[in-house]
Amino acid sequence: MKDFALHILDLAQNSLRAGARFIEIHLVEEVENDLLRVTVEDDGKGIPAGELEKVLDPFYTTRTSRRVGLGLPLFEAAARRSGGGLEVTSTPGRGTRLEATFQLHHWDRPPLGDMAGTLLTLIAANPEVDFLYRQRLNGKEFTFDTREVKAVLEEVPINHPEVLGYLRRELRENLQEE
Ligand SMILES: Nc1ncnc2c1ncn2[C@@H]1O[C@H](COP(=O)(O)OP(=O)(O)O)[C@@H](O)[C@H]1O
Numbered sequence: 001m002k003d004f005a006l007h008i009l010d011l012a013q014n015s016l017r018a019g020a021r022f023i024e025i026h027l028v029e030e031v032e033n034d035l036l037r038v039t040v041e042d043d044g045k046g047i048p049a050g051e052l053e054k055v056l057d058p059f060y061t062t063r064t065s066r067r068v069g070l071g072l073p074l075f076e077a078a079a080r081r082s083g084g085g086l087e088v089t090s091t092p093g094r095g096t097r098l099e100a101t102f103q104l105h106h107w108d109r110p111p112l113g114d115m116a117g118t119l120l121t122l123i124a125a126n127p128e129v130d131f132l133y134r135q136r137l138n139g140k141e142f143t144f145d146t147r148e149v150k151a152v153l154e155e156v157p158i159n160h161p162e163v164l165g166y167l168r169r170e171l172r173e174n175l176q177e178e
Pocket residue numbers: 014015018042044045046047055060061062063068069070071072073096
């Protein structure tokens with residue numbers, strides 16, 4: 001079973017493959033509704049209307065390197081197992097939005113996993129892309145925005161090893177599940 005960090009790494013890679021320059025990820029609990037809502041929104045090339053209904057089919061992929069595309073079907077299956085579901089909306093030329101819900105206290109609800117590792121991997125390999133990550137879990141809220149980091153860094157690249165080391169400590173400290 002995959003944790004959220006691995007699912008989100010996968011989903012963000014779809015966005016990157018679609019040419020996204022900005023990816024916004026939310027993982028936010030609604031305690032009053034016993035719900036965990038996960039959204040991934042990008043400004044990539046989008047999904048043509050005729051293909052939207054196929055993206056949850058495990059045998060659909062626009063990749064040429066592999067014949068099955070499992071990222072979205074596995075994420076949807078995880079949401080359904082936890083008493084929720086997945087909705088995909090997309091506007092060609094504008095971007096794509098995924099919204100998944102999970103029952104917060106469901107037995108099968110995935111754990112958070114190494115979200116700091118996911119964000120660092122994405123940032124290290126895609127310094128020109130911006131990421132906004134917002135998490136609200138166990139009553140604690142944390143927001144991380146690479147645009148703010150870049151504004152402070154000025155001309156130092158965000159994937160400079162010393163910057164990544166600093167971000168690793170900062171993210172690890174703030175993104176523990178407990
Ligand atoms: N954020 C996105 N933007 C544009 N197209 C997407 C996005 N996410 C998924 N897709 C489309 O849906 C297909 C299936 O995605 P996925 O299930 O993750 O499998 P895979 O990435 O292996 O193809 C992709 O090949 C792509 O065509």
